[in-house]
Amino acid sequence: MYSAKRIIKPVMKLTGGGLVLLLAGCGMGMDDATDYGARDFSSNGEQIYFTGRNQTGSAITYLGGTMHAQMHNRTCASCHGDDRQGQRLYPKFWVVAPPLTKHSLTEEHDDGHGDHERYDKNSLKLAISQGLDPAGSALNGAMPRWNISDSDMEDLVSFLLTDIH
Numbered sequence: 001m002y003s004a005k006r007i008i009k010p011v012m013k014l015t016g017g018g019l020v021l022l023l024a025g026c027g028m029g030m031d032d033a034t035d036y037g038a039r040d041f042s043s044n045g046e047q048i049y050f051t052g053r054n055q056t057g058s059a060i061t062y063l064g065g066t067m068h069a070q071m072h073n074r075t076c077a078s079c080h081g082d083d084r085q086g087q088r089l090y091p092k093f094w095v096v097a098p099p100l101t102k103h104s105l106t107e108e109h110d111d112g113h114g115d116h117e118r119y120d121k122n123s124l125k126l127a128i129s130q131g132l133d134p135a136g137s138a139l140n141g142a143m144p145r146w147n148i149s150d151s152d153m154e155d156l157v158s159f160l161l162t163d164i165h
């Protein structure tokens with residue numbers, strides 16, 4: 001005869017795992033730092049983009065942002081995507097977090113997101129900390145205004161201005 005324990009244990013394991021995936025999928029209550037915890041980041045800037053924490057473990061903080069930011073634990077990746085290709089936000093699906101590839105930031109491109117002038121290091125820093133585009137116009141409030149130390153900002157911006165592949 002099979003013992004009940006033998007059957008229940010694996011089933012518990014399975015559903016336990018399923019539940020975690022489900023929660024992560026909804027972006028509720030899960031810490032992105034945990035999601036990406038197993039990954040090795042090649043730079044401090046990349047780590048901040050994915051986890052919202054620098055390599056010494058300090059979290060970057062922000063002002064503003066929407067419910068989306070709260071639900072998705074404030075990482076750049078949660079709104080702008082793992083591959084930095086941008087995406088629509090939930091629940092405000094009409095708001096789009098634009099792509100943040102080197103190409104879309106600094107070259108002619110057509111991502112359907114306005115016609116911003118090309119970004120350089122300084123204007124990128126202003127976009128991230130003050131929410132201003134290169135022409136000095138305010139970005140949509142769905143983009144949080146970030147509090148980042150100078151050196152973390154430098155690393156983050158260098159990461160954004162590096163090609164992904």
Ligand code: HEC
Nearest residue numbers: 068069074075076079096097098116127139140142143144
């Ligand atoms: C809650 C979602 C959200 C998060 C988190 C977020 N952003 Fe954004 N971001 C946006 C949205 C939405 C816009 C577009 C604003 C607009 O269209 O005016 C934007 C715009 C930008 C822009 C301007 C791009 C352009 O094409 O003009 C930059 C640069 C940027 N974000 C960088 C970052 C960085 C770096 C982080 C992490 C530190 C980050 N964002 C986190 C939603 C987000």
